[in-house]
Amino acid sequence: MTEAYIYDAVRTPRGKGRPDGSLHEVTSVALSARLLNAVKERSGLEGHAVEDVIWGNVTQVKEQGGCLARSAVLESDLDQSIPGLAINRFCASGMEAVNLAANQVKGGAGNAYIAGGVEMMGRVAMGSDGAAIAVDPSLTFKTYFVPQGISADIIATEYGFSREEADALAVESQNRAALAWSENRFAKSIVPVLDQNGLTILDRDEYMRPGTSLEDLGRLKASFQEMGEIMPGFDKVAMLKYPHLERINHIHHAGNSSGIVDGAAAVLIGNAEFGKAHGLKPRARIRATAKIGTDPTIMLTGPVPVTEKILKDSGMSISDIDLFEVNEAFASVVLRFMQAFQVDPGLVNVNGGSIAMGHPLGATGAIIIGTLLDELERQDKNVGLATLCIASGMGAATIIERV
């Protein structure tokens, strides 16, 4: 079968997703287009060099609506013969873009794709596209809908993670991210965001809080306790689904959950022929991809079953994986992954994750594939697995292998 290779992986620095964030002045279309231009320039992609741009994005309204992928292609310097496909699998949209592209290439539908995603969370608010699952009683009752933060707290309760363990993971994420930046480990992938005059707007992840201590985090109030216990009382709904739980242990807060940021990422994927034609050397092959649906109430446990599935489908075992990227949507998601597979925490999110640097929903899946590849190269290891939990109870995973 045809192999799908990663030829390049880039990302913008992540800006704080707030009115005073550095990227707040940049539109979703402009940020996407400038990153696509970087891919084009770095690999010399002229004309119909790729079959399509598959662009992940979660909140597809306003400037992110109307098939953002096509708008971004037209705004960029890519040829107009390249169409553009906007996709949404919530937090794994960027990964799903990469996986779709890889599988298209493997299946022979075109030689190459640009896959990635964007989310300007400070410009287009999370949830502003609406969601029937949160408000349509026919669905909310059937799925025992609770917001993600409650789901993360259910995981902590069900699998026995304390506030202290979650905070320790958050501190570690900050320390690792700070070290990675101080050693320029992201240099290969970071594309600074420039304005129309070539002036730098942002060249560095700005959400991080280096030096965050356990004491600092200990002072933060649990974010989901009130909505869980009092108004409107999501814990009661959760306990209808999980009647063995006497109460929900609310351990998550702003400091041990992923940050709200703006950012974009892109991965250039193609077959061997594409590399030869453009004089590019493949960095890794996409060895396997997987996605799965899981219980929508606890919602964020997807990384475990999807990892089991991807390993089984590809005839591998957990010990075949050298490094892991598990998206730090909430601390308990990563704690549960490490607990389930008994993996060395030193191999998971080596350079920090979304808790320290932020989680631009539609882009993160592509970001962590790039980060994983950079780190495999840095440590000269071979096989890496990236996985994310996904809203409404899903999971996605990708295994890459250096070539």
Add this chain to the structure above:
Amino acid sequence: MTDFTMKKDADGVAIITWDVPGKSMNVLSLDGAAQLDALIDDALADEAVKGVVITSGKKDFAAGMDLNVIAGMKTGGAQAVFDGIMTLHRALRKIELAGMDPKTKKGGKPIAAALPGTALGIGLELPLATHRIFAADNPKARIGLPEIMVGIFPGGGGTTRLVRKLGVLGASSFLLEGKLNEPAKAKSAGLIDEVVADPVASAREWVLNATDADLVKPWDAKGYKMPGGEPYNPAGFMTFVGASAMVHGKTMGVYPAAKALLSAVYEGAMVPFDTALKIEARWFTNVLMNPSSSAMIRSLFINKEALEKGANRPEAPDQTVKKVGILGAGMMGAGIAYVSAMAGIEVVLIDAKQEAAEKGKAHSADLLDKAISRKKSTEAKKAEVLGRITATTDYAALAGCDLVVEAVFEDPGVKAEVTKKAEAVIGPDAIFATNTSTLPISDLAHASSRPDEFIGIHFFSPVDKMALVEIIKGKQTGPRAVAKALDFVRQIRKTPIVVHDARFFYANRCIIPYINEGLRLLAEGTSPTLIENAAKQMGMPLGPLQLVDETSIDLGVKIAKATRAAMGDAYPDGAVDEVIFRMADQGRLGRKANAGFYDYDASGKRQGFWEGLATEWPEAAEQPEFTEIQNRLMFVQALEAVRAFEDGVLEDIREGDVGAILGWGFAPWTGGPFSWLDMLGAPRAVEIADALAKKFGPRFAAPALLRDMAAKGESFYGRYGKGQKAA
């Protein structure tokens, strides 16, 4: 029958009067709705008519839809229900649009509602379809949409109109809780428009002066936006997220009407008004076709009312109580004194010590003070009620009492003594009742010189809140005593069931096994959280462990000791006793000790489970299936109810169902244990009972009656629905 009549006056106002013959309250029938529709047609077509006022010929406007009609509608199937509801919608919509030009919204005839008093259900939905609602300044009037209380929801446009008028938040307490208001509050909440001295005069005046713009409802005007926002407006989104979670959590997901109501609101909020009505009708049909709603209407409305009106009252002249003597001024006696005095009955409250008698009377003062602080009563009313209660130690004060209720200590000797002392004073026509909950009536009757006029009237605690009263016939109790007890219960506005004299009568006979099953599960190593949640998710108001805490362990110890003494070797509840004795030994007596299966904080607020439970009864590694726990907790009650009926203790399954819900809170969504077994179907019920019996013992053995019904494909209500006896 003519329910609606119309008179047109010289000024061009047509007054439509709703006055259902032979009823004290107006209720809407299908025929009545058609009559109203024809009169509206007439008024709209008659050029001499300028406007219409709809009012009532009775002191109240209307009590709602005739629930018997609603219950009957479903015999025609879903299509018939839906068509019927849509016909009603069209009639109400005709009133709302009042013949105006659909484009210019001009030329319509003003139609106002004039409510002299209470307006409930369709009695408010009809006014909501008019252009202005005038209510009389009548603080006794109750205005609202109580449908949810009987397992349905406002399906005559009330849901759609109220949400569009007040928004989801504004309408939620009226729709989801069935909250009723007096006119002044109903006006400030936006349910009605005006509170006036003479609603017909004011409505007439308004009709004559209304402009075209006055007739256009906000939702029919251009640019209408729902108050608080529709579901996909940012503010509205959060409201709908919260509403779903709150309703789901509160109803434990077992009340189909609440979910259907919410769906009608959500789906209706995103479409034009007429489409929203169609959506409302579809969900209403869905609820009406749901067996839970039918069972709730049957038990909580139709049969409850039938029992209150004396469905099982023997032939006897009127036995209205004028003066009641109450022996023993403890918690029960004081409560009975309060409800009697509130009903206008003279009360003689006797205790051995004057101080105790006064304390019993003070209970009424306390309750009235609380009511005054909540503006539910007045100082004058309090003085009037307290004036009816004579607290004394003197049995001579019982002279003139036509009913005596003893509520002294549960000791046959003490009871015999007070019986004799009272009978020495009261007249030959007076009835003597005992409020015992544990002692056989027939035995206590030995102390009486006239056992045919001796009866059990069993109140539940707290007396002022609990709606059920069990009337227990001893072996020699005569029909006049039963009639007396029923008339008394009707006076104090409670719901009676009449049962025969057997251990624990009916309610306690069924609730004790429920508690015991919970304790057995705990002793077996079942997680206490699972036990409590299993019960609550079946719709039981309290889990068995919490129920023990509320009623206190020492009561359990007392009952266990008494039962063991009475049954001797046949006593089956060793495992249960082991739990309660161990709890009692550690002083964990329940809420009153601020320590039970649960912990309580200093203010008595319930916290989590007592951590000692984990060491006393360690959780087994393998936990039982959730549905198995639920089946055990439910069947142990329902099978006992069937046995009570089979034994003849219970004479009427309607009493069994109503008594179960009102007496011990048996999952109200089921309509009661007999309705629930019918819902399951006898064959399935027998199958579950057999499996449970095999695994857990003969307490789950299916009664022969249930087995017989399963074999013949019959149901309880099919066989006994009109009060037929089992034997």
